Amino acid sequence: MAFRAGAERGLGAGRAAAEQDAIGWFHAWEGNIISVDELDVYGLVGEDGFARLIGAFYRQVPGDPILGPMYPPDDLPGAEQRLRDFLVGRFGGPQRYTEQRGHPRLRARHMPFAVNAAARERWMQLMGNALDEVQLPPEAAALLREFFGGVSEMLINRPG
Numbered sequence: 001m002a003f004r005a006g007a008e009r010g011l012g013a014g015r016a017a018a019e020q021d022a023i024g025w026f027h028a029w030e031g032n033i034i035s036v037d038e039l040d041v042y043g044l045v046g047e048d049g050f051a052r053l054i055g056a057f058y059r060q061v062p063g064d065p066i067l068g069p070m071y072p073p074d075d076l077p078g079a080e081q082r083l084r085d086f087l088v089g090r091f092g093g094p095q096r097y098t099e100q101r102g103h104p105r106l107r108a109r110h111m112p113f114a115v116n117a118a119a120r121e122r123w124m125q126l127m128g129n130a131l132d133e134v135q136l137p138p139e140a141a142a143l144l145r146e147f148f149g150g151v152s153e154m155l156i157n158r159p160g
């Protein structure tokens, strides 16, 4: 499993903890054929690919009736940077996110926001649009789609 591969490669304690936290996502992947090791995604996509993807996502946020009001209007570039750095670090690139923000604790960090099924669906829709727009290598795009699906499900913290 990719999680084990990451741990065996001797990645730092921060990464190991983050992946431990996320063990549910990997269970959700069992049985699926994944042709790319998730830690190779950064190699395929690069800094530029993540920047284009997350840029395309955040361009849609301010105009969105569900998500727009949830994000800080005066710090959208900061929000963009946090998500981009998180993904870069999570998929094998430089660890800027954990260096600056510590353990991701994504569920806890999303608690102040009302993430219900509709918000999750909209988030996935905007990210799907972004993935379609930027045309990353198909194996990387498929793995990211799967990852976003699992994490967004795990982040639902309100009924409705």
Ligand code: HEM
Pocket (backbone or CB within 6 Å): 067, 070, 071, 072, 075, 078, 079, 080, 082, 083, 086, 101, 104, 106, 109, 110, 113, 114, 115, 119, 120, 123, 124, 147, 148, 151, 152, 153, 155, 156
């Ligand atoms: C399920 C729908 C989701 C909603 C409604 C949502 C909403 C938000 C909001 C409002 C913020 C605060 C923006 C900021 O100031 O940084 C945020 C932050 C963040 N989100 Fe999400 N999010 C969702 C899914 C995800 C997913 C799937 C991921 C990861 C794959 C993710 C990763 C992050 C990260 C890394 C941050 C920055 C946390 C920090 O360091 O403070 N989010 N999200």
